[in-house]
C-alpha cells in the first residue's frame with residue numbers, strides 16, 4: 095500500500111537522469127513548483143532540450159557520475175539503464191535522497207500519480223502501478239467534468255475558514271460551520287457544462303451566507 099502526501103517546494107535540489115519523454119514529463123510538473131533542477135543524460139530528445147532551454151533548467155549531456163549525487167534531495171531516474179541503477183544503489187549508502195525510478199518501480203521511495211490541477215484544487219489518481227494509462231484516462235474525465243471555477247469557491251472557503259479559526263473558539267462549532275458551507279455547494283458545480291455568470295454568483299453568495307443561517311436551535315450564527 096502507499097501513503098498519499100503532497101510535496102511542497104522548498105527549493106529542493108532535484109536530479110533527473112535521462113533526456114527522453116519520461117524525463118520531460120517529470121520535469122514539466124516539477125518546474126511548476128520551482129525546484130532546483132539538473133538533468134543529466136547521454137542524449138536529449140529535441141522536445142526535452144527545447145523545454146529545458148526555455149525554462150532555464152540546467153541540462154548536461156554526459157553519462158551519470160557519482161559526483162551528481164551529493165546535496166541532491168530528489169532523484170528521478172528515467173534512464174532504464176542497469177549501470178545507472180547500480181550507481182544509484184551505491185550512492186544511497188552515502189547520500190540521503192528520495193528516489194523515483196520510472197523503469198524499476200520497486201526501487202522507488204515514492205511514485206507520481208496522474209493529477210489534474212485547477213487553481214488550488216488538485217485531483218489525483220494512483221493505481222499502484224497496475225495501469226498508469228488508467229490514471230491518465232481519469233485525468234481526461236476530470237478535465238471534462240470539473241470545468242467549474244473551483245478557485246473562486248476555494249477562495250471563499252479558505253478565507254472563511256481562516257476567519258473562523260481566528261474568531262470561533264469552539265472546535266465543534268467551527269467544524270459545523272465549515273461543513274455547512276461545503277454542503278451549500280450545489281450538484282451543478284460537479285457536473286459538465288458551463289454555468290451562467292449569474293448562477294455562479296448565486297452559488298458563491300450562498301456559500302458565503304451558509305454559516306450565517308439559523309443553526310436550528312433558534313440561534314443566529
Ligand SMILES: C[C@@]1(CC(=O)O)c2cc3[nH]c(cc4nc(cc5[nH]c(cc(n2)[C@H]1CCC(=O)O)[C@@](C)(CC(=O)O)[C@@H]5CCC(=O)O)C(CC(=O)O)=C4CCC(=O)O)c(CCC(=O)O)c3CC(=O)O
Nearest residue numbers: 196199205206207208220221222223224225226227229230
Ligand atoms: C510506477 C510509475 C512511476 C512512478 O513511480 O512515478 C509508473 C511506471 C511505469 N509507467 C509505464 C508506462 C506508462 N506510463 C504512462 C503515464 C504516466 N505514468 C505515470 C506514473 C507512473 N508510471 C507510476 C505509477 C502510477 C500509477 O500506478 O497510477 C503518470 C501518472 C505520472 C508521471 O509519470 O508523471 C503518467 C500519466 C499522467 C500524465 O500523463 O501526466 C503511460 C501513458 C502514456 O504515456 O500516455 C504509460 C504507457 C501505458 C501503460 O503502461 O499504462 C511503465 C511501463 C514502461 C514500459 O512499457 O516499458 C512503467 C514501469 C513499470 O510499470 O514497470
Ligand SMILES: NC(=O)C1=CN([C@@H]2O[C@H](COP(=O)(O)OP(=O)(O)OC[C@H]3O[C@@H](n4cnc5c(N)ncnc54)[C@H](O)[C@@H]3O)[C@@H](O)[C@H]2O)C=CC1
Nearest residue numbers: 112113114115116135136137157158172173174175196197
Ligand atoms: N514511468 C513512466 O511513466 C514510464 C516509464 N517508461 C520507462 O522509462 C524509461 C525512459 O523512457 P523514455 O524517456 O521514453 O526513454 P528514452 O530512451 O528516450 O530515455 C532514456 C534516457 O536515459 C539516458 N541514459 C541512458 N543511460 C544513461 C547514463 N548512463 N547516463 C545518463 N543518461 C543515460 C538516455 O540518454 C536517454 O536520454 C524506459 O525505460 C521506459 O521503459 C516508459 C513510459 C512511461
